[in-house]
Amino acid sequence: MKKNTGLETNSLPQFFYESITDITPEDIFRMGGTAVGIDLDNTTVYDSTLRLFPGVKEWLKDIQSAGLPVVIVTNTYTVRAKLIAKKMGGLPYIANANKPDISGFRKAVEITNTDISGFVMIGDQLFTDVQGANNAGAISVCVKYKTREILALFHFLKIRRLEKIYLESKGKGDKV
Numbered sequence: 001m002k003k004n005t006g007l008e009t010n011s012l013p014q015f016f017y018e019s020i021t022d023i024t025p026e027d028i029f030r031m032g033g034t035a036v037g038i039d040l041d042n043t044t045v046y047d048s049t050l051r052l053f054p055g056v057k058e059w060l061k062d063i064q065s066a067g068l069p070v071v072i073v074t075n076t077y078t079v080r081a082k083l084i085a086k087k088m089g090g091l092p093y094i095a096n097a098n099k100p101d102i103s104g105f106r107k108a109v110e111i112t113n114t115d116i117s118g119f120v121m122i123g124d125q126l127f128t129d130v131q132g133a134n135n136a137g138a139i140s141v142c143v144k145y146k147t148r149e150i151l152a153l154f155h156f157l158k159i160r161r162l163e164k165i166y167l168e169s170k171g172k173g174d175k176v
């Protein structure tokens with residue numbers, strides 16, 4: 001099987017933010033968003049844990065209060081996704097999404113009963129969250145990863161290096 005490094009594909013986010021909690025409902029509406037997909041590790045929770053980043057619960061409340069449905073789209077396994085979804089107030093979730101595969105995004109759109117073109121996917125990885133969202137025809141938003149990936153450290157070090165090379169090749173090297 002050919003390994004997809006992401007370097008040849010469209011992995012450039014349409015929007016960059018420092019942190020998910022910086023994104024306001026107004027920002028989502030300005031992007032043309034009608035629903036929001038969120039990644040877990042290093043976007044809303046500390047890597048490989050069940051611990052939410054500070055402010056995430058309040059952020060979710062703000063987004064939902066504005067009438068925007070939120071769904072978790074994660075590559076993590078079902079039991080862990082379920083526990084975190086519960087902590088987030090019982091959010092719907094797509095586990096084992098296998099991003100950048102687009103099937104998870106399709107399911108998320110079904111759940112939220114919206115159109116893929118208004119689905120705002122927020123995640124920290126270019127070659128999973130962003131690439132998948134772009135391929136699916138969704139709106140891609142990249143946030144900076146905050147904590148070191150604990151599991152498979154060398155795997156992630158390699159990915160982060162590739163992301164840096166990719167962004168620099170696109171003239172966006174200042175974003176990482």
Ligand SMILES: [Mg+2]
Nearest residue numbers: 039041042124
């Ligand atoms: Mg992540």
